[in-house]
Amino acid sequence: MAVKAYKKAHSFYDIYERKSGLKDVTHYCPGCGHGVLHKLIAEALDDFNVRDHTVLISPVGCSVFAYYYFKVGNIQCAHGRAPAVATGIKRVLPHSIVISYQGDGDLAAIGGNNILQAANRGENITVFFVNNAIYGMTGGQMAPTTLVGQKTTTTPYGRNAANEGMPMRISELIAQLDEPVYVERVAITDAKHIMKTRAAVRKALKNQIENKGFSLVEVLSTCPSGWKMTPVQAMHWMEENMFKVFPLGVFKDVSKDMETRETIPAVFTTENIREKLSIPSEEEIKVDIPKVEEKYENPRMIMAGFGGQGVLMLGVGMAQAGMQAGYNVSWIPSYGPEMRGGTANCHVNLSRQRVGSPLISKPTVLIAMNLPSLGKFEESVTPGGLIIYDSSLINRAPKRDDVEVLAIPATQMADTLGNTRIANMIILGAYIGYTGVLKKETVFDALPSFIKRKNLIDLNVKAIEKGIELVQRVNAPA
Numbered sequence: 001m002a003v004k005a006y007k008k009a010h011s012f013y014d015i016y017e018r019k020s021g022l023k024d025v026t027h028y029c030p031g032c033g034h035g036v037l038h039k040l041i042a043e044a045l046d047d048f049n050v051r052d053h054t055v056l057i058s059p060v061g062c063s064v065f066a067y068y069y070f071k072v073g074n075i076q077c078a079h080g081r082a083p084a085v086a087t088g089i090k091r092v093l094p095h096s097i098v099i100s101y102q103g104d105g106d107l108a109a110i111g112g113n114n115i116l117q118a119a120n121r122g123e124n125i126t127v128f129f130v131n132n133a134i135y136g137m138t139g140g141q142m143a144p145t146t147l148v149g150q151k152t153t154t155t156p157y158g159r160n161a162a163n164e165g166m167p168m169r170i171s172e173l174i175a176q177l178d179e180p181v182y183v184e185r186v187a188i189t190d191a192k193h194i195m196k197t198r199a200a201v202r203k204a205l206k207n208q209i210e211n212k213g214f215s216l217v218e219v220l221s222t223c224p225s226g227w228k229m230t231p232v233q234a235m236h237w238m239e240e241n242m243f244k245v246f247p248l249g250v251f252k253d254v255s256k257d258m259e260t261r262e263t264i265p266a267v268f269t270t271e272n273i274r275e276k277l278s279i280p281s282e283e284e285i286k287v288d289i290p291k292v293e294e295k296y297e298n299p300r301m302i303m304a305g306f307g308g309q310g311v312l313m314l315g316v317g318m319a320q321a322g323m324q325a326g327y328n329v330s331w332i333p334s335y336g337p338e339m340r341g342g343t344a345n346c347h348v349n350l351s352r353q354r355v356g357s358p359l360i361s362k363p364t365v366l367i368a369m370n371l372p373s374l375g376k377f378e379e380s381v382t383p384g385g386l387i388i389y390d391s392s393l394i395n396r397a398p399k400r401d402d403v404e405v406l407a408i409p410a411t412q413m414a415d416t417l418g419n420t421r422i423a424n425m426i427i428l429g430a431y432i433g434y435t436g437v438l439k440k441e442t443v444f445d446a447l448p449s450f451i452k453r454k455n456l457i458d459l460n461v462k463a464i465e466k467g468i469e470l471v472q473r474v475n476a477p478a
């Protein structure tokens with residue numbers, strides 16, 4: 001008997017490494033439509049064999065973390081701006097398949113004008129618009145698509161048309177523009193509707209693959225948490241209420257009549273951007289990258305600690321000096337809203353190759369300046385990697401026995417030098433002294449680019465020297 005195997009699409013990661021907590025399930029609530037739509041998109045990308053040149057732009061909203069799941073090029077952009085970002089990518093990389101994935105708050109509220117302009121220009125992109133009649137991520141506020149009478153946290157007595165206007169029908173709005181080639185509204189409820197959604201997803205992607213122009217698929221989707229219902233109640237509620245206000249169907253389809261348009265070659269290429277901005281070519285850049293042991297090459301680093309400990313500056317310093325040495329570098333910060341005492345971390349790449357993604361899920365180096373940071377990131381370090389921690393503040397050694405560990409009493413040493421805040425530079429010194437990834441002269445040259453108070457430069461030099469000295473003493477042959 002033939003056995004049919006149902007497998008996860010290849011366009012999904014096997015394990016969701018970028019996600020914290022459970023890595024084999026998504027973060028979506030039970031009964032949420034986002035997960036189903038993700039599946040339909042991923043399967044279509046597999047079947048069209050376009051995964052390797054697809055770029056998915058995830059919005060602000062519950063699907064902000066789409067990049068946890070899709071094994072494609074991913075960009076997470078500012079609220080409502082996905083169509084603008086998609087436009088940029090498609091124009092620079094016209095052969096890529098660009099997907100703008102947006103919720104109704106994202107697309108119809110804050111991004112309302114963005115989508116209208118992109119549709120009106122007829123950008124050759126595919127937009128998946130998830131209409132769940134509410135802002136899901138922020139706890140259920142009214143969206144432009146909220147039904148009259150529907151209770152939300154901002155319309156506790158129900159949406160009142162006299163005050164809040166009528167629900168916005170985006171598909172109808174977009175369909176009356178000249179340029180879009182395909183606009184359809186579908187729904188994620190039962191199997192029959194999901195199959196229709198599947199077909200619409202494929203058609204919208206195929207239009208782009210065949211260079212036919214702008215397609216938008218509006219997907220009515222359940223939000224049991226925002227609607228305060230069980231998944232089954234949510235499904236029925238959608239059918240009974242949303243279908244009346246948002247009728248399903250094709251609102252525009254001229255894709256059959258459209259000639260496949262020739263792809264316009266990119267106006268901007270890496271080379272002509274360099275020329276226009278007078279950026280030296282890779283051959284012209286003076287490269288002074290020290291030779292180091294293979295395990296220390298191309299470090300992917302996470303640096304983490306309390307706000308105020310200077311971990312972000314440590315990262316900037318590493319990236320600035322790395323750039324000066326000729327590495328390709330990236331630095332992305334992440335910090336809590338507190339000015340002091342909150343947590344902060346940054347991801348830094350120093351690479352001999354181009355940096356594919358500035359986001360680091362498996363660091364080769366972890367610099368932990370407080371205990372919560374060690375706890376949070378220790379497990380993510382790649383086997384054979386390096387953990388450096390401030391042993392004056394962290395009262396336990398890392399539990400890993402498959403990584404190198406350097407305990408640096410950085411805060412205590414900084415105190416001895418008269419300024420606790422230069423513990424970060426002692427760590428920097430220890431790191432470069434231990435691995436050789438950067439010459440100290442390069443770091444010293446880079447100091448003025450990230451330390452604005454010139455009178456502190458000498459102290460920072462001293463701190464870096466102290467860090468180098470310490471690890472060289474530890475490593476010195478007995």
Ligand SMILES: Cc1ncc(C[n+]2csc(CCOP(=O)(O)OP(=O)(O)O)c2C)c(N)n1
Pocket residue numbers: 060061062063079102103104105106107110130132134135136137138143223
């Ligand atoms: C500039 C900006 N304004 C407001 C917010 C707060 N915010 C986060 S998600 C969201 C609404 C998302 O709703 P929707 O697009 O419907 O997506 P869903 O969560 O329902 O999938 C808002 C207003 C923000 N993150 N950024």
Ligand code: SF4
Pocket residue numbers: 027028029031032033034062132136137222223224225226
């Ligand atoms: S809040 Fe709503 S949209 Fe967000 S994950 Fe939960 S069910 Fe989905």
